[in-house]
Amino acid sequence: GGHELAAGLSVKKENYKRLVELLNANSPLTKDDLIPKKSIDLFLPVSEISERFINELEMIEPTGQSNPKPVIADREISVVRFQLIGKIKKYIKLVLKKNGKVIEGLYFGEKEKVENRFIKVYGGEMLGKMYDRYYELNEAELPHATIVYKPGMNEYNGIKSMQAIIDDIWF
Secondary structure, rough: OOOOOOOOOOHHHHHHHEEEEEHHOOOOHHHHOOOOOOOOOOOOOOHHOOOHHHHHOOOOOOOOOOOOOOEEEEEEEEEEEEEEEEEOOEEEEEEEEOOOOEEEEEEOOOOHHHHHHHHHHHHHHHHHHOOOOOOOHHHHHOOEEEEEEEEEEEEEEEEEEEEEEEEEEEO
């Protein structure tokens, strides 16, 4: 079974390690090829997310394999605060600031991935400050991030607010 790009083979257990060595030795791949890369369709400051833009994005629906969703990114975003959300507090809500505008960012991936990336750049003490809702950093101290996101809109009690649904984040 399989598809036209699939290949299969059988190998004795005692020869497996040697096979892996030979395949790796003859591979044209470099270490750079193994670094995940993202193709960005549009750099859009999160401060520019609008209901109109979200409606325009919906006009390209339906999306799927032959019509992928556009990949949108922004960089040099100030991160004001982190907050754990969800029933078991495994997701992160971020308060983001760009061009003087504050916007909510939601990350539904592994919170440890975000925290570890943050700690590598800013340290554990700063991470603690980011979660402390009573601690306020001045503008110059705010950490910065680059995100890949989908624009979204939240409506609560009739009030609409724009948000960034974060697919990936780097500090």
